[in-house]
Amino acid sequence: MTAAVTVVERPDLTGKRRALVLTEDRVGHSPEFRDYFVRVFDLDRLGLARPGYLVAPSGGVYELVFVGRSGEAFPSGVEINAIVDALEPMDENVVDRDLWAILRWMIAGVGAPWSVVDFDATGRLYRLPAIRSTQ
Amino acid sequence: MAAAVSPLALPDHIRSQWPYTPRFTRANGWRMHYVDEGTGDPLVLLHGNPTWGFLYRDVIPPLVAAGHRVIVPDMIGFGLSEKPTREHAHSLDGHSANLVALVRQLGLERMTLVCHDWGGPTGLSCALSNPERMRALVIMSTWAWPTPPAEFHTRIFPWRTMHAPLVGPYLLGRHNALAGRGVYLSVVDRERFRQRAQAAYEAVLPDPATRLLTWTWPRWIPLDEEARAKARFEWLEQGLARCKVPTLIIWGREDEVFDASTFAQRFKRLLPHAEGPHLVTGRHFLQEDSGPEIAALIIEFLGRTPRTGSQ
Numbered sequence: 001m002t003a004a005v006t007v008v009e010r011p012d013l014t015g016k017r018r019a020l021v022l023t024e025d026r027v028g029h030s031p032e033f034r035d036y037f038v039r040v041f042d043l044d045r046l047g048l049a050r051p052g053y054l055v056a057p058s059g060g061v062y063e064l065v066f067v068g069r070s071g072e073a074f075p076s077g078v079e080i081n082a083i084v085d086a087l088e089p090m091d092e093n094v095v096d097r098d099l100w101a102i103l104r105w106m107i108a109g110v111g112a113p114w115s116v117v118d119f120d121a122t123g124r125l126y127r128l129p130a131i132r133s134t135q
Numbered sequence: 136m137a138a139a140v141s142p143l144a145l146p147d148h149i150r151s152q153w154p155y156t157p158r159f160t161r162a163n164g165w166r167m168h169y170v171d172e173g174t175g176d177p178l179v180l181l182h183g184n185p186t187w188g189f190l191y192r193d194v195i196p197p198l199v200a201a202g203h204r205v206i207v208p209d210m211i212g213f214g215l216s217e218k219p220t221r222e223h224a225h226s227l228d229g230h231s232a233n234l235v236a237l238v239r240q241l242g243l244e245r246m247t248l249v250c251h252d253w254g255g256p257t258g259l260s261c262a263l264s265n266p267e268r269m270r271a272l273v274i275m276s277t278w279a280w281p282t283p284p285a286e287f288h289t290r291i292f293p294w295r296t297m298h299a300p301l302v303g304p305y306l307l308g309r310h311n312a313l314a315g316r317g318v319y320l321s322v323v324d325r326e327r328f329r330q331r332a333q334a335a336y337e338a339v340l341p342d343p344a345t346r347l348l349t350w351t352w353p354r355w356i357p358l359d360e361e362a363r364a365k366a367r368f369e370w371l372e373q374g375l376a377r378c379k380v381p382t383l384i385i386w387g388r389e390d391e392v393f394d395a396s397t398f399a400q401r402f403k404r405l406l407p408h409a410e411g412p413h414l415v416t417g418r419h420f421l422q423e424d425s426g427p428e429i430a431a432l433i434i435e436f437l438g439r440t441p442r443t444g445s446q
Contacts, residue, residue, distance in 0.1 A: 024301045025222035029354050033300040078301065096309070103302055114299070118292035125293050126312040
């Protein structure tokens with residue numbers, strides 16, 4: 001399932017809108033998460049120049065906007081936007097499952113001591129709909 | 136910048152358990168909700184993450200009936216208080232200062248602070264910085280030292296995963312996992328909790344943005360030398376070791392996270408004059424299982440405690 005999330009180039013956004021679906025103010029709470037995004041999206045070189053893009057298992061595209069904050073390592077925060085048809089409501093269940101898959105991809109990429117096994121177990125403990133739909 | 140929850144939004148069966156007049160003040164610019172019932176020397180009942188004053192619904196009536204003034208604030212970010220939507224709005228010192236602001240606005244003297252969860256570090260900071268206002272302390276299922284509170288808090292599963300970057304906003308934000316299932320797992324009588332109380336904790340955190348403090352507080356727990364709150368917790372531990380304020384320790388017998396044999400006993404070593412620990416039925420949210428018993432212990436304790444203070 002983690003392989004189903006892929007990094008892609010900026011898609012054509014004509015007729016689309018950005019729908020904010022998840023915000024993280026403090027990605028450096030565990031610095032290895034910030035380091036992962038820096039590595040995957042070449043942020044040391046690109047800085048604030050452009051967002052990152054992912055394709056999730058549904059085929060939906062998600063934009064990662066990296067946020068800088070004076071006095072803190074970059075990026076300090078991350079915002080995830082679903083790229084959806086401009087005038088259409090999004091399917092929230094699909095977005096929720098996609099976010100779960102994106103977080104799984106992130107955990108797998110960050111690596112030990114973080115693990116997808118623990119992530120899935122946490123989802124089961126809290127009975128998340130997204131993990132129920134994958135069982 | 137902030138989301139408001141009207142008391143009127145509470146379901147009827149919750150309102151019937153929480154009949155108190157809502158009162159509001161400004162603490163450091165934030166709108167703080169509290170209730171203020173009864174007359175007499177004041178008790179201030181402090182909740183933590185992810186609860187609100189409702190946690191004390193079974194404690195308030197006996198204390199009022201016994202002749203105490205009972206003040207129950209909702210921490211900024213919880214309950215019916217204002218809920219900042221940026222993580223940087225929250226800090227341990229800021230929350231302690233919010234409590235100090237309320238105490239001074241109300242002119243509280245001969246005060247007893249009842250501390251639970253994050254109401255511990257904030258309430259004990261308030262007590263140590265305002266000793267002239269203190270009559271007594273009650274300490275329940277909390278900690279006040281710079282090392283990780285429990286081995287549980289160092290584990291990747293489930294604790295650190297639950298509030299990891301982006302996972303916290305997803306799990307605790309989008310899915311309200313702490314106020315719902317999290318509290319449910321941390322009481323003894325889960326069916327009673329589900330029927331009577333769970334909706335009260337979920338209702339005041341209706342949208343993801345209102346739940347921000349549920350994943351922000353866990354990130355303030357010191358796990359290493361670089362932790363933001365390490366110096367404050369060192370100050371707390373050192374201050375408590377010199378503290379002579381009469382103290383009562385109450386703990387949940389079934390509390391497997393802040394287990395009594397470790398945590399209550401460490402408070403006892405810090406505060407050797409303290410009474411207790413008295414064990415009652417309860418996990419971390421012991422007020423859910425033993426509210427009247429906790430009230431009775433506090434009433435008996437204050438009956439034996441001199442009315443000292445600045446007035």
